[in-house]
Amino acid sequence: MFTLDVNMPKVNSMLFTHGKGARDIGIWHKQIGHVNLQRLKLMKKQNLVGGLPKFGIEEVMSKVYEACQLGKQARHPFPIQTIHVSSKLLEMIHSYVWTTKTESIGRCKYYVSFINDHTRKVWVYFMKHKGEVFQHFLNFKAMVKEKGASIKCLRFDGRGEYFSNEFSEYLKEHGIQRKYSCNYSPQHNGIVERKNRHIVEIAHAMLNEKNLPNYFWVEAVAMQCIS
Numbered sequence: 001m002f003t004l005d006v007n008m009p010k011v012n013s014m015l016f017t018h019g020k021g022a023r024d025i026g027i028w029h030k031q032i033g034h035v036n037l038q039r040l041k042l043m044k045k046q047n048l049v050g051g052l053p054k055f056g057i058e059e060v061m062s063k064v065y066e067a068c069q070l071g072k073q074a075r076h077p078f079p080i081q082t083i084h085v086s087s088k089l090l091e092m093i094h095s096y097v098w099t100t101k102t103e104s105i106g107r108c109k110y111y112v113s114f115i116n117d118h119t120r121k122v123w124v125y126f127m128k129h130k131g132e133v134f135q136h137f138l139n140f141k142a143m144v145k146e147k148g149a150s151i152k153c154l155r156f157d158g159r160g161e162y163f164s165n166e167f168s169e170y171l172k173e174h175g176i177q178r179k180y181s182c183n184y185s186p187q188h189n190g191i192v193e194r195k196n197r198h199i200v201e202i203a204h205a206m207l208n209e210k211n212l213p214n215y216f217w218v219e220a221v222a223m224q225c226i227s
Contacts, residue, residue, distance in 0.1 A: 028052065034068050090149040092117040092179075094192040095137070095156040097130060098200065104218040111221060113199070114140050115192055117155075122195060124225040126218050133161040134170070153177040155192075199224055 029040060032049070043049045086092045094115040103109055110127040114137075123143075125136035141151055154171065156162045158180050171178050203220035207213075212220075 086117040088152075089118050090116060090144055090151050092153040092155055093151050094195075095133075095154060095162070096192040096196050097127075097133060097159060097161060098196050100214075100217060102214040102217060104215055106218065108218055111218075112136050113192065113196055113225075115195055117191070120191075120195070122199070122225055124199070124221060126222075130159075130161045131164075134164060134167045137167070138170075151176055153179060155179040155181075157181050 029035060029037060032040070032043075035043075040052075044052045044054055094117060095112060096115075097110055097112050099110050101109070104126070106126070106128075108126040108128050110130055110132075111124050112127060112133050113125075114123045115121070123140055125132075125139065127133070127136065137154075144151065154162075154176055156179075161167075162178075162180065168178075170176075199221055202224055203217055206220045206223070207216060
């Protein structure tokens with residue numbers, strides 16, 4: 001990343017240069033791990049780095065490094081939202097597709113969950129392929145319809161398995177509202193994220209308790225979601 005100018009007189013043995021003098025604040029900034037420029041001044045003030053020159057405030061304030069802006073940027077915390085609970089049964093259903101690298105005995109690698117927002121009751125369907133989500137939704141809808149309830153709204157994350165033409169047309173035809181969160185923003189889908197995390201953690205604990213291999217994960221999850 002940097003070239004060593006062996007002909008430069010009186011250069012600190014640890015200083016790598018790129019055609020610039022030892023006083024260049026940019027070089028020091030990079031070679032000390034892209035440290036914050038204000039912290040670089042603090043290092044000089046407390047004499048933490050040998051040979052570090054004194055930089056003026058103009059040098060510090062005028063430097064903007066794109067690599068640091070891209071590499072160190074962080075997402076602002078999401079504001080705390082008031083938890084709204086539906087007042088009617090099946091007024092809103094939360095759905096989520098969980099994935100694992102370990103195939104079950106029945107060769108499943110996924111499950112789709114449906115959570116009733118009103119009661120927080122959860123139903124789980126195991127899958128070999130993500131494309132089975134729509135069929136399991138139909139099975140779930142038929143099952144709850146037998147109990148005299150109908151789904152008003154389906155909430156999920158931005159995954160593609162919920163956006164097939166067949167799925168979209170079905171929701172539109174049956175008057176089911178569709179709500180979804182942005183990709184890579186699990187905070188927008190907190191209820192189902194927390195519930196599925198709980199399910200998976202309990203499943204792992206059950207398997208570890210009996211020293212069972214991970215391919216029994218379906219059985220461990222199913223034990224928590226028996227209707």
